[in-house]
Amino acid sequence: MKVNGTIILLAENTTLLNFLKAQSFDINTIAVERNGEIIPRSAYKNVILYDEDTLEIVRFVGGG
Amino acid sequence: MIIEINGKKMDLTYQTAFEAREQIGNETDIVILNGFQIENDCKLSANDTLTIIRKGTMPKKAELESMMMARHTPTVHKRIKKGKVAIAGLGGLGSNIAVMLARIGVGELLLVDFDIVEPSNLNRQNYYISHLGMPKTVALNKQLKEINPFIKIETQNKKVTEANILELFNGYDIICEAFDQPEAKSMLVNLALNQLPNIKIVSASGMAGYESSNLIKTMKPMKRLYVCGDMENGAEIGKGLMAPRVQICAGHQANLVLRLLLGIEDI
Incomplete structure (x- = not known):
């Protein structure tokens, strides 16, 4: 699977939510696009990731 | 001739x-x-x-x-006069973006913020002592009218929530995400990309402290999402937010808005 331009190996098919948790993302401060489509936060637990997927994960830090 | x-x-x-x-x-x-x-x-x-x-x-x-x-x-002015841009959050990023977009004559601006001007805003936000205690929407609107009376300005003195994003921003070409809190940034970006199929978002992440100016960049991580900032340096205890880097980031956002209104989608 490609994540932010880097190819990573998926050990097994997992949900997006579990993947994000394993990578220590705070799901309240990110936005995720899979294969060009924004994924609503409520769908993270239902989306299954596959090797051929491309993810873009944007993490927001505070300040403005 | x-x-x-x-x-x-x-x-x-x-x-x-x-x-x-x-x-x-x-x-x-x-x-x-x-x-x-x-x-x-x-x-x-x-x-x-x-x-x-x-x-x-x-x-x-x-x-x-x-x-x-x-x-x-x-030819730039005629084209951007047709532009409709919403600015969500009128702090260090939003107030400075609004001033730049007013100066270049973006035709319609929507200014959204629920807060009032207080003393700790003045180290980076486009307000004066005389604005202390005033709603940011009111203080900024007054200044923009002095800068450019030929543009249309709408204000919404309210907090952006999951419930009002569609209603607030429907009909605009671009939203400038200019919030302070990462949760609010994420909420707006997620919901606006989902609910508004044609909207482009110009967001910001990472402009705290006094790290090098050159770390601040414009990126396009998603089809309709642009992010300006260094992506790393968040505001936190021990790391402040000051005019120079905040304004550099606001400048990135404003120039990107200008480019998008001129039909240039590359960063």
């Missing part, structure tokens, strides 16, 4: 810019030809934009707008 002089298209026989100045104005008037203030005479060509400004006098309202936009690259 058709030439636009001070905002009006005219059929003229003048061969040079200074010849036009001699006829219309006087010797000490400023002459701006196609966005550039000229010191030496230049030959005129059809469809040139010429602005002749007398210093120290108030022009007629009909001429003022073209004079204010005389230093723009030609």
Whole structure:
């Protein structure tokens, strides 16, 4: 699977939510696009990731 | 030969810019030809934009707008005057973005914030002592009207929530995400991309402290999402937010808005 331009190996098919948790993302401060489509936060637990997927994960830090 | 002089298209026989100045104005008037203030005479060509400004006098309202936009690259103003841009959050990013977009004459601005101006805002936000205690929407609206009275400004003195994103931002070309809290940034970006199928978002992440200016970049991580910032340096205990980097980031956002309104989608 490609994540932010880097190819990573998926050990097994997992949900997006579990993947994000394993990578220590705070799901309240990110936005995720899979294969060009924004994924609503409520769908993270239902989306299954596959090797051929491309993810873009944007993490927001505070300040403005 | 058709030439636009001070905002009006005219059929003229003048061969040079200074010849036009001699006829219309006087010797000490400023002459701006196609966005550039000229010191030496230049030959005129059809469809040139010429602005002749007398210093120290108030022009007629009909001429003022073209004079204010005389230093723009030609054709830019007409195109961005059709632009509709919403600014969500009127703090260090949003207040400065709003001023820049008003200066360049973006036709319609929506200013959204629920907060009032307080003293700790003044180290980076575009407000004055006289604005303390005023709603940011009111304080900024007053300033923008002084900067450019030829644009339409709407204000919404409310908090952006999951429930009102569609209603607030529907119909705008671009949202500038200019919030402070990462949760609010994420909420707006997620919901606006989901609910508004044509919207483009110009967001910001990472402009705290006094790290190098050169770390701040414009990125396009998603189809309709642009992010400006260094992506790393968040505001936290021990790391403040100050005018220079916040304004650099606001400048990235404003220039990207300008590019998008001109149809340029590359970063």
